[in-house]
Amino acid sequence: MPCIAPEGTRRPGLATRARVRAASPILDGMALTRDDVLHIARLARIALSDDEVERFRAQLSGILDHFAALAAVDTDGVEPTAHPLPLANVMRDDVIEPSLPRDDVLANAPLAEDGYFRVRAVLE
Amino acid sequence: MSDLWKLTAHEAHEGLRRREFTSVELTESVLERVALVEPTINAYITLTAELALEQAREADAKLAAGTATPLTGIPVGVKDLIITKGVRTTAGSKMLENFIPPYDSHVYENLRRAGAVMIGKCNMDEFAMGSSTEHSAFGPTRNPWNPGLVPGGSSGGSAAAVAAGECLVALGSDTGGSIRQPAALCGQVGLDPTYGRVSRYGIIAFGSSLDQVGPIGRDVEDVATMLDCIGGHDPRDSTTNPEPMPDLRHYLGRDIRGIRIGVPKEYFISGMEPGVAALIEEALALFESLGAVVDREVSLPSTEHALAVYYIIAPSEASANLARYDGVKYGFSDRSAPTMWENMEQTRAKGFGNEVKRRIMLGTYALSAGYYDAYYLKAQKVRTIISREFAEAFEKYDVLVTPTSPTVAFPLGAKVDDPFAMYLNDIYTLPASVAGLPAISVPCGFSDGLPVGMQIIGNFFDEGRILQVAHAYEQASGYRNLLAPME
Numbered sequence: 001m002p003c004i005a006p007e008g009t010r011r012p013g014l015a016t017r018a019r020v021r022a023a024s025p026i027l028d029g030m031a032l033t034r035d036d037v038l039h040i041a042r043l044a045r046i047a048l049s050d051d052e053v054e055r056f057r058a059q060l061s062g063i064l065d066h067f068a069a070l071a072a073v074d075t076d077g078v079e080p081t082a083h084p085l086p087l088a089n090v091m092r093d094d095v096i097e098p099s100l101p102r103d104d105v106l107a108n109a110p111l112a113e114d115g116y117f118r119v120r121a122v123l124e
Numbered sequence: 125m126s127d128l129w130k131l132t133a134h135e136a137h138e139g140l141r142r143r144e145f146t147s148v149e150l151t152e153s154v155l156e157r158v159a160l161v162e163p164t165i166n167a168y169i170t171l172t173a174e175l176a177l178e179q180a181r182e183a184d185a186k187l188a189a190g191t192a193t194p195l196t197g198i199p200v201g202v203k204d205l206i207i208t209k210g211v212r213t214t215a216g217s218k219m220l221e222n223f224i225p226p227y228d229s230h231v232y233e234n235l236r237r238a239g240a241v242m243i244g245k246c247n248m249d250e251f252a253m254g255s256s257t258e259h260s261a262f263g264p265t266r267n268p269w270n271p272g273l274v275p276g277g278s279s280g281g282s283a284a285a286v287a288a289g290e291c292l293v294a295l296g297s298d299t300g301g302s303i304r305q306p307a308a309l310c311g312q313v314g315l316d317p318t319y320g321r322v323s324r325y326g327i328i329a330f331g332s333s334l335d336q337v338g339p340i341g342r343d344v345e346d347v348a349t350m351l352d353c354i355g356g357h358d359p360r361d362s363t364t365n366p367e368p369m370p371d372l373r374h375y376l377g378r379d380i381r382g383i384r385i386g387v388p389k390e391y392f393i394s395g396m397e398p399g400v401a402a403l404i405e406e407a408l409a410l411f412e413s414l415g416a417v418v419d420r421e422v423s424l425p426s427t428e429h430a431l432a433v434y435y436i437i438a439p440s441e442a443s444a445n446l447a448r449y450d451g452v453k454y455g456f457s458d459r460s461a462p463t464m465w466e467n468m469e470q471t472r473a474k475g476f477g478n479e480v481k482r483r484i485m486l487g488t489y490a491l492s493a494g495y496y497d498a499y500y501l502k503a504q505k506v507r508t509i510i511s512r513e514f515a516e517a518f519e520k521y522d523v524l525v526t527p528t529s530p531t532v533a534f535p536l537g538a539k540v541d542d543p544f545a546m547y548l549n550d551i552y553t554l555p556a557s558v559a560g561l562p563a564i565s566v567p568c569g570f571s572d573g574l575p576v577g578m579q580i581i582g583n584f585f586d587e588g589r590i591l592q593v594a595h596a597y598e599q600a601s602g603y604r605n606l607l608a609p610m611e
Contacts, residue, residue, distance in 0.1 A: 084560025
């Protein structure tokens with residue numbers, strides 16, 4: 001999966017709303033809209049039916065409501081924890097190790113050809 | 125049919141060592157038990173009976189040659205997100221229904237080296253997301269104490285298999301309670317090691333700053349034996365602790381006089397069943413009678429925020445980890461549309477179940493432009509506060525004792541359509557997960573005929589201490605080897 005959404009998936013409307021939300025007391029329990037859900041689903045590359053859009057909209061809004069209490073926690077001057085252990089830059093010698101045999105890896109590929117994974121057209 | 129399946133792993137080891145029976149006989153006994161109860165329980169996604177008998181024969185050769193370990197010839201269950209070379213590994217998902225791994229996970233490598241016998245791959249909530257094992261693409265697992273109830277989750281298959289005699293001991297994985305909660309609901313012992321104690325090499329990733337593999341067994345000695353086998357440094361997982369594993373057996377059988385036990389009052393909340401509260405109080409009285417010093421007035425004020433912190437961070441990490449399921453490299457693939465992008469969207473729409481989609485979208489939202497600071501970064505900062513409160517508590521106490529789950533096992537279907545009600549099952553297990561601390565759940569009695577678990581949380585890499593306290597409790601209470609009656 002690419003990390004960058006292709007052209008046309010970014011919606012300025014949502015970003016503007018996000019800034020408004022972030023500027024006001026955050027996590028204010030504002031319900032997600034159908035467009036929000038479609039935007040998230042597009043970023044996550046999951047196709048949704050109309051029924052699913054509504055169901056996830058209601059469920060995700062409900063879950064986000066429960067997170068609102070976090071906004072009240074005083075985190076001024078608190079460093080974020082990305083990882084529970086005080087580890088940084090674990091180094092090892094740069095030694096070449098054997099990789100998995102290519103055929104073993106491609107054995108699970110839905111479609112492979114000449115030693116490559118094969119996909120359908122990337123450009124429309 | 126022989127009764128060998130009723131033995132704990134260490135009892136079976138003694139029998140094998142003394143040549144009272146062979147591993148093949150023991151394995152056949154377990155496989156007969158599986159044939160009898162599996163149609164009801166559904167603890168396994170894939171049974172590996174032929175492989176098990178082959179491994180049992182190898183184990184008998186090792187036993188004869190005098191090169192056996194405590195796990196040689198012992199039938200084990202392995203949660204189906206632990207990669208096993210040549211044996212289908214699904215993570216409970218349609219996405220990996222036909223995935224045959226080309227390599228072994230670190231933990232399975234170690235089990236094989238120790239001579240363990242794998243009975244099969246245990247059922248689980250899809251990608252370990254759930255607390256009831258109902259979110260499995262292969263059907264729910266049922267609780268051996270009452271098949272109308274869930275076994276807990278996500279390692280529900282592992283816990284149910286141990287409780288029903290379908291293996292002697294099993295491996296599960298714990299991200300927010302997925303070993304401890306099902307162990308509690310099935311009356312077994314479950315240990316979530318310190319983050320970094322056990323290598324995650326070859327473990328299908330869910331939340332990478334939280335995931336740990338750990339054992340579920342019928343008594344404390346068996347989970348200690350399993351941790352001894354799977355734990356330790358692995359250069360293939362740079363988060364593993366480079367220090368050598370302590371001798372865990374050294375802690376078993378030691379008294380707990382003078383051990384300082386803290387009981388955080390924030391864990392005794394409304395919504396907790398009275399039967400659970402009463403049993404924890406009984407256990408605390410037993411600790412005092414054994415000479416431990418119990419302080420019931422400990423406060424960890426940010427406990428209530430662990431739920432939100434976890435359900436922001438874990439889905440965020442999951443949304444990144446599960447991006448790899450694109451229908452290109454391995455796994456389910458829907459290629460009905462003409463472009464790659466449509467293929468990916470359809471593959472993920474049809475390959476993932478509802479809870480997985482919900483969490484991927486939740487995490488995607490929390491990480492998206494404009495929301496990152498409000499959700500993900502905020503959760504990471506509150507995570508720091510939760511960790512600090514634990515660190516302060518461990519300056520005064522050796523271990524912390526809490527309930528494992530606010531309730532006993534609940535009926536199938538009761539919470540499956542209400543995601544947040546399901547998330548509340550984890551309120552007592554999430555804080556230690558968020559902090560990366562080791563914690564064990566041990567059975568502490570029955571409420572309405574159903575098992576209740578007690579959680580013992582320890583300091584970083586202090587599994588020995590929680591095993592010592594758990595073992596002393598187990599010996600004094602007699603709550604061990606609780607096989608579900610299944611009659």
